[in-house]
Amino acid sequence: MVRSDVRGDGGRPRVEEPGERDGGPERPGDSSETDTDVKVPEQRGRKSGDGGGRGRAKAPSRPRRRRVLRWSATVLAVVILGTAGAGYLYYQHLNGNIKREKLNLGETKIAEPTPNAAGQTPLNILLIGSDARDTEENQKLGGARDTFDGPPLADVQMLLHLSADRTNMSVVSMPRDTLLDIPKCTDPDSGEVYGKLTHTMTNESLRRGGPGCTVATWQELTGIHIDHFMMVDFSGVVSMADAIGGVPVCVTDNVYSHTSDGKGSGLKLEEGTTYIKGKQALQWLRTRYGFEDGSDIARAKAQHQYMNAMVRELRENATITNPNKLRNLAEEATKALTVDEGLGTVTALYDLSTELRKVEPARITMTTMPYTYVGPRVVPKEGDAEKLFRLIREDIALDGKDKKKTTTEDATSDDPAAAKDEIGVLVLNGTMTSTLAPVAGRAHTVSRLLVEEGFTKSSSSTTTAVVEDKTVVRYPSAELEGDAQAVAKALGIPLGQVERSTEVSGVTLVVGADWREGTAYQAGQEDDTTPESADALNGADKKACMEVNPAFTW
Structure with a gap:
């Protein structure tokens, strides 16, 4: 289709290569996910007692004060913005907080999908987690002191797909270790042109002109039209996680993400379910050492668990009525995000949050791009990855709950054909x-x-x-x-x-x-089920619990 922009094999343990850091290629002095100031957090979960087997989530003790809990560190920000309505000047102030970048820095243009019978089109938003050390706070949270103010990497990449009829939502994570082609990108500020790269780690795209190059990389790989992006850095995750008050996560055993050579996120939790927020939430989202096989795939699963729990908490808990708290939330939300120009106002973000809130947790599906190992890295799994991308392109729900389409004979046009x-x-x-x-x-x-x-x-x-x-x-x-x-x-x-x-x-x-071949067209019946290798997790699943690697228990 001519497109325009007008509108794992899983399973195999990840082998760390020399010179690699958690979160991207090693930088001199990088302490990986480690923060030397990490302390053993207050535990709100409790040890399993009589009758409570390991690996099972226990009922958590809830925080004393409930605040409104929102979508992930990025999506969360848009959900809460609609609650702040403090007049024109304050509105302009909030707009000034929001950082804006160009949507697409590549050359390939992908047309929007054809509207459905009701004239609706799906919405695709790329969520990006940046490892930038561009402020003292980000430096402290991310470690790697020798890389202050260096070019960032897109260590978290998730495509959020909201269906045209707004009944379901699908999220596809791309492992940070994915090798793919990065297209030619042009920096909109300096005009610098970055040539095409082949067989390169996907997180390198962000340092080639900005998030618009990450968008271009996704579009070239998947053929999916991306409408918007939202990017957040370390300090943004912490500030927004603090604002929401706490999200329940589960581990199958006591876990401490720390190695003898100083690597790890510093996350320290007791077995079972614990409410996490602030720096602890950032540690959870960054943890690789300690979960399952220690790969980036396991980290994506932990991120999915966090995001699903965030959505459920949003719907189950009371909203904020204190004006000062609302103002603080609006400040943190607008400061945390970098977005494309189409989302660069409070009004646009509020409209987006309204659309996202229409989806029930049971219709949210979290997936990881099917992959195959190539040494310590991964590549899109032939067949399964393309199938998952096709389901997104064709707006087919990944939970398999779309209404069955009735087959009717297509009507012949009343317009007579020419010779x-x-x-x-x-x-x-x-x-x-x-x-x-x-x-x-x-x-x-x-x-x-x-x-x-x-x-x-x-x-x-x-x-x-x-x-x-x-x-x-x-x-x-x-x-x-x-x-x-x-x-x-x-x-x-x-x-x-x-x-x-x-x-x-x-x-x-x-x-x-x-x-692709032959002289006779064969219209076949396609399989629209989500590939098993996508490791789908339903948003209403409260039993999800991260498997702890025995080498990281305490």
């Missing part, structure tokens, strides 16, 4: 997938098939559409609908794959990834 030899058809190559290169010469091959069918004005283009899962015929206006359907019928393409689009100037056939 075949009078219909101009442009054929494009859309056979590329996230794991497969486009089939060379495919558009020319299919164009010749049309000529043989009598469409003598058919021609092909060397332009390669980024991603088109299904072969589709598009037309720009009602008077060409009959012509487009005639083209589809000649090749055996279902009329349901003929659509009107303002992105084309004439009848346009895009040969999709479902027709």
Whole structure:
């Protein structure tokens, strides 16, 4: 499809390479996740007693004072902004707190998905956790004193997909250790051009002009149109976690994330469920040493547990009514975030929070991009990763609870088709997938098939559409609908794959990834179940508990 921007194999233990730090390539003096000021936190959970086996979450003792609890350290910020309405000057002040960056620094443009029958489109937001040490507070929280004010890495990357009908939400985490291609990006401030990189760790994208390069990297890999991004750093996570008051998390055993050579987040918790906030929440979100096999995959699972618990707490607890607390929350929220220009106002963030709040926890699905190990790193798992990306592109709920679509025969247009030899058809190559290169010469091959069918004005283009899962015929206006359907019928393409689009100037056939070979189009029934390798976690699951590595118990 021609796109525009107008609108693990799991399981294998991760081997740390020399010179690597937790959170990215090692920097001189980096203490990884360690904070030397970490103290044993006050434990609100309790040890398992009679009848309480290990690995089971126990009912936590709740904090004395409940404050409104929100979405993750980033999504949380948007949810609470709607509660602050302190007049025009204060509104302008809050707007001034918000940091803004350009959305996309790459060259590839991905068009928005086609609206559903009600005219609604899904919303895709890239959530980025930066490891920047650009302030004294971030330096203290992140360690690595020799890297103060150095270029940051995008150590946390999650794509949040809100369905077009706002009934469900899907989140896809990309492991920090993923090797992929990073496209050419241009710094919007300096004009510096960063050339394309191949087989590079994904977190490097942030230091190539800003979050807009991370957006461009995701779009090129997945073919998913990204509407917005939200980025938060260490201090932002802590300030927002403090503001929400506490989130329950569970571990199967006592855990202390600390190694003899000073690595680890410093997280120290008792077995069972504990409410965490502030610095402790940051430690949880950064912990790798101590959970499961010590890989970045385990860290993503811990982040999913935290985010799900945050959503549930938001809905189960009372809201804040104290004006001073509301003002403080609004201050922290606006200071914590860097967003794209489209989200750069309190009004835009409030509107977004309204949309997010429509989804019940039971319809939220957290996943990790399916992966395959390549040495100590990972790459997208062939087949499964592309399938997960396709489900997001086609707005198919990952929880499998979408209403079954009824199959009805597509109606033939009332618009009569012109004679075949009078219909101009442009054929494009859309056979590329996230794991497969486009089939060379495919558009020319299919164009010749049309000529043989009598469409003598058919021609092909060397332009390669980024991603088109299904072969589709598009037309720009009602008077060409009959012509487009005639083209589809000649090749055996279902009329349901003929659509009107303002992105084309004439009848346009895009040969999709479902027709990479052969001369006869076969419309198949696709499997729309979420790959098991995506390790899905439902937002209503209160039994989730992180498995503790025996080497990190106390």
